[in-house]
Amino acid sequence: MGDQGLILNISEASPKFFKGNNNCQQPKGKRQKRKNEDATEEPPSKRPARPTKVHAKDEPKKVQTGTNEDRPKGRPAIKTSSLFKNNPELPDIERSDVKQVQEKVFSSDSFSELGLHPHLVATLTNVLDMSRMTSVQKMTIPALLSGRDAMVRSQTGSGKTLAYGVPLVQGLQGVATKIQRSDGPYALILVPTRELALQSFTTIQKLLKPFTWIVPGVLMGGEKRKSEKARLRKGINILISTPGRLVDHIRSTKNMHFTHIRWLIVDEADRILDLGFEKDVTTILNAVNSQCEQRQNVLLSATLSQGVTRLADISLQNPITVTLAEENTTDMAPKVKSKVVQKEADTSGFAMPEKLRQHTVVVPSKLKLVTLSAFILGKWKSDPKPKMIVFFPSCELVEFHHRLLSNVLPIHGPRKDEAAFLRLHGNLQQE
Known part of the structure; x- marks a missing residue:
């Protein structure tokens, strides 16, 4: 009995009992278990709290937009972007009553009926692939061949370049003393942009194909002034230019002169004024008037404004007015001022290409x-x-x-x- 009590006391003894006692050994199973418990034990303050388990029935319900009738069964609701919500009401736009004037662009008359040079008619037919005139060409070419100044109002794209290009080439090729390149410009054509300058130059160049002694040339922004001055020194008979670049050469190029000018043509006059070239055009007119007074002047525009009216008043003398949008007639009777100048700026109507939709x-x-x-x-x-x-x-x-x-x-x-x-x-x- 005494031995059994001794064994019982040893098994329940504290671990401190074996600490420092080299002769006594702790049971292996008990010692390993305690070691593992000490390794994983942490102070109560640092032990993380267990997450509280939330059941599905306690979760908050998601807010869904739309009604059950609009949303198909089993599909989530579609959220609409605020881009399409809460937009202001569209205001009513005041629109004045504008009368759209229709122009008949094409005619049934042929270029061969005008009495032009046969080579020029052949060039129009074979090179430009044009045998019949547009309405503005039908009315403008005979008027310009008569030697009168003209104010031409017609829509863009109606063929105004050939309307002045054909009588211009017809007149220059028939000059009694054959034109020399060194004579300088016989015709000056003002255009608003470099793109239109290149387009007009290409058209005039094709018209001059049978008349090789007449040399066309172009001056425009974006090109080297040095090369343009070289061309001016060699000679240009039909000069196509934008107003700003021409004023630059008038002021800085000694070879620039207008002593032989016979034609002065202002194409797209409304656009020239809209782009702010009114002072440059005035400078050019003063330079031309100081060197040559006898010439034929042509003003072409798609619209009429006070600026165009004022420009026509100072540049045209007893002009013929070609206006397709009003009466489809050409006023051949001489007047001190054209019918366009007598009117105030008429903005109650405008001409628009027939196939254009706005x-x-x-x-x-x-x-x-x-x-x-x-x-x-x-x-x-x-x-x-x-x-x-x-x-x-x-x-x-x-x-x-x-x-x-x-x-x-x-x-x-x-x-x-x-x-x-x-x-x-x-x-x-x-x-």
Whole structure:
């Protein structure tokens, strides 16, 4: 009995009993268990709290938009973007009553009926592929062949370049003393932009194909002045120029003279004035008047304004007025002032190309971008050969929309490696 009590006391003894007693060994099972408990035990303050288990019935319900009737069974509700909500009401746009005047663009008369040089008629037929005149050409060419000044009002794209180009070439090729290149300009044509200058130069150059002794030339911004001065020194008989560049050469080029001028033509006069070239045109008129007084003057415009009326008053003498939009007649009776000058600026009507269609969409400011993107994408998918020009009021907006639409809209050029979006603004290089 005494031995059994001794064994019982040893098994329940504290671990401290064996600490420092080398002769006594703790049982292996008890010692390992205690060691593991000491390793995992942490102070109560640092022990993380157990997460509270939340049952599904206690979870807060998600707020869903839409009614049960609108939403199909089993589908989540669709959230509508605030882009399409809370938009202001569209205001009513005041639109004045404008009378749209229709012009008959084409006529049934042929160039061969005008008594032109046979080579010129052949050039019109074979090179320019034109055998019949437009209405403005039918009325303007006989008037200019008579030697009178003319004020021509007609819509853009009606053939006004040939309306003055044909009588100009007809008159210069028939000059008694054959024109020499060294004589300088016999005709001066003012145009508002470099693009129109190149277009007019190409047309005049084709008309002069049988008359090689008459040399055309062009002056415009973006070109080297040194090369233009060299061409002026060699001689240009029909000079096509933008107002700003011509004034620059008048002031800085010694070879610039107008002693042989017989024609002064102002094409797209309304655009020239809109671009702010009124002072330059006045400078050119003073320079021409100081060197040559006897000449034939032609003013062409698509619209009439007070500026065009004033320009016609100071540059034309006893002019013939060709206005297709009013009475489709040419006033052949001589007058001190043309019928256009006697009128105030008539803005109650305008002429527009017959196949041109105009549409207006008024949207809130925050919907302009998405509306434009949808319109571009829709046109690109519906038209077989889509072409589009989008105008913005600043260079920064052009850069922003070009970068954005190029990366967002799934549109490519005719070939997969071509870009669909190109940019054009005044901060780019001329090339």
